[in-house]
Amino acid sequence: MLNPFARRNPPSWVATAARLGHLSTGTVHCLVGALAITAALDPQARATGSQGALRELASRPFGTMLLIGLGLGLLVDSFWQGVRAGTDADLAGPGLRGALERLGWILSGLIHLGLGVAALRLVRDVPPGRPESHTKAWTATVMAIPFGRGLVALVALTILVVAGVMLVRAGRAALDPWLDVTQMSSRTRILTTVLVGLGLAARATVYTIVAGFLLLAAVQANPRVARGVTGTLRAVRLGRYGPPTLTVIGIGFVANGVLEMIRARYRRVRV
Numbered sequence: 385m386l387n388p389f390a391r392r393n394p395p396s397w398v399a400t401a402a403r404l405g406h407l408s409t410g411t412v413h414c415l416v417g418a419l420a421i422t423a424a425l426d427p428q429a430r431a432t433g434s435q436g437a438l439r440e441l442a443s444r445p446f447g448t449m450l451l452i453g454l455g456l457g458l459l460v461d462s463f464w465q466g467v468r469a470g471t472d473a474d475l476a477g478p479g480l481r482g483a484l485e486r487l488g489w490i491l492s493g494l495i496h497l498g499l500g501v502a503a504l505r506l507v508r509d510v511p512p513g514r515p516e517s518h519t520k521a522w523t524a525t526v527m528a529i530p531f532g533r534g535l536v537a538l539v540a541l542t543i544l545v546v547a548g549v550m551l552v553r554a555g556r557a558a559l560d561p562w563l564d565v566t567q568m569s570s571r572t573r574i575l576t577t578v579l580v581g582l583g584l585a586a587r588a589t590v591y592t593i594v595a596g597f598l599l600l601a602a603v604q605a606n607p608r609v610a611r612g613v614t615g616t617l618r619a620v621r622l623g624r625y626g627p628p629t630l631t632v633i634g635i636g637f638v639a640n641g642v643l644e645m646i647r648a649r650y651r652r653v654r655v
Contacts, residue, residue: 398467399653405461406651408454409496410644412437413583417637420617424630431621431630433613435502442506455503458496465493473654474562516615523598524607533602536610540598547591554584563650572646579643586636590616 415437423431432440438454441447468474469486476485526532526539557577559565565573590613597611597619611619621630 398464401460401464402468402651402653403648404457405464405496406644406648408457408461410641410648411454412458412499412641413637413644414641415441416613417586417634417639417641420630420634420637423617423621424627424634431614431617431634433617434499436614438499438503438506448507451503451507455500455507458500458503462493462497462500465489465496469493474560516612519610519612519615520607523601523610527602527605527607533605536598537602540595540602543591543595543598547588547595550584550588550591554581554588557581560647560651562652563647564652565650567650572650576643576646579639579646582636583640583643586633587640589633589636593620 412434416432416434419429419437419440420431423429430436438451441450441454444450469489472482472486476482523536526535529535557580559573559576559580563576568576593616594611594613597609597616601607601609617630617633620626620633623629
């Protein structure tokens, strides 16, 4: 049987862009996870999402150099995600499922484009703004238009569906088809399988809570109820069994970060 990934090799810079994207994304996830674990253990620390993690990095030794590297890596990844979607590099295939898969890649590219710009703005001492304020402002803007509450509810339900798919994939813990598992040792394959389950479960948990806050905001017609990742992590910490739950979520984000680094090493790039 022919290998479906046996397509022509892309220019070396395209493959490099894909790998740099995984490394940059993995680093951000590790930062978010580490900050969540720290917040669970230290009452003075605060959990935060991706932009907050970048701000925290900016205050550290060599933070400027790291931000430049991360910012450029995320911008490169936004380009790769566009190439990935445009050429169907990872064989999502035709039909609705394939279209949704490629749409997800485009959305990832846009998110990473925003994060990359935020990182480089921090290098210039330009604060990127508070992500929770952006979430509330976006929710308020949508609610102000006709049928806005319904649109917010629809977004929340879409996020719930995405979280559900993640949980199913976490249960299966299947490796990405575009990983070259033939180059992995048996231990690396086992580790990667475990990381897939942990990472997807943690992200699905956070997305589910984000969706819950959005639904509540739509029902109550109150955009101030909406929460992004930062607000969700902080709400988890304040809830019942908050610190242990936040620790588990943080471990999951770190696991996903390490998984991205493994993907950088073993992914096949064909266009």
